[in-house]
Every structure is written in structure tokens, then in C-alpha cells.
Amino acid sequence: MALKLGIYKCAMCGNVVEVFIEGDGELVCCGQPMTLMDERNKDGAGEKHLPVVEQTANGILVKVGSVPHPMEPDHWIQFIEVITEDNYVLRKELHPGDKPEAEFKVSQSQIKLVREFCNKHGLWATK
Numbered sequence: 001m002a003l004k005l006g007i008y009k010c011a012m013c014g015n016v017v018e019v020f021i022e023g024d025g026e027l028v029c030c031g032q033p034m035t036l037m038d039e040r041n042k043d044g045a046g047e048k049h050l051p052v053v054e055q056t057a058n059g060i061l062v063k064v065g066s067v068p069h070p071m072e073p074d075h076w077i078q079f080i081e082v083i084t085e086d087n088y089v090l091r092k093e094l095h096p097g098d099k100p101e102a103e104f105k106v107s108q109s110q111i112k113l114v115r116e117f118c119n120k121h122g123l124w125a126t127k
């Protein structure tokens with residue numbers, strides 16, 4: 001069974017998908033089950049991965065992390081996502097060479113979850 005808002009990755013080809021309506025089926029890619037990415041928040045280089053939320057005049061600025069994460073061609077933040085209390089999902093795709101940050105027009109009080117996805121180190125979240 002796929003989890004709502006779960007992020008799954010194919011270990012073979014690198015496809016990443018997010019489930020917006022859950023069903024009973026198993027997600028399969030390249031002939032094998034996809035891996036549910038856990039939202040890490042303790043292990044490894046947390047200072048380079050945990051999202052940091054700052055208030056701005058128009059909303060919030062999410063930085064990855066307290067020490068800026070690399071944005072190199074072989075190691076970068078692929079997206080930053082904000083999920084609100086009223087179930088909006090706001091996502092900014094990033095590319096090598098971009099700053100590891102994104103601004104969202106949402107008030108800090110509406111945030112349910114902020115997460116980011118590193119191509120090497122997976123999913124990290126701040127609640």
C-alpha cells in the first residue's frame with residue numbers, strides 16, 4: 001500500500017514519485033518495488049540537510065540547511081517542499097548551480113511540514 005504524500009525512489013533508474021492519493025497497490029519501477037524514503041532528521045550531516053525556515057515580507061524562505069548544502073552536478077538538492085495545515089503542497093524544483101533555498105508565499109503558522117530531497121542523502125524534514 002502506498003502512503004499518501006509518501007516519496008518513493010527506484011533504486012535502479014532513480015525515478016522519484018510522490019503519492020497524492022493512496023491506493024492498495026505496490027509501487028513498482030524497473031521490475032522491482034520502489035523504496036519509501038524516510039524523512040531523516042537526526043543522522044548524518046543534518047546541518048547541511050535539515051530545512052531552516054525564515055520569515056520574509058511575503059512568506060517564508062526555506063534554506064537547506066544551516067550550513068548551505070552543495071549544489072554540484074553529482075550532489076544537489078532536487079526539490080524543497082512545503083505542506084500546509086490545509087493540505088496545500090508547494091514544491092520548488094532545484095538544479096545544480098542554484099542556491100539551496102526557495103521562497104514560498106505562505107505564512108509560517110500554516111506550515112505542517114517542510115522537507116527537501118538530496119539526490120545522495122534522501123529525504124529530510126522539519127516539522
Ligand SMILES: [Fe+2]
Nearest residue numbers: 069118120121
Ligand atoms: Fe546531501
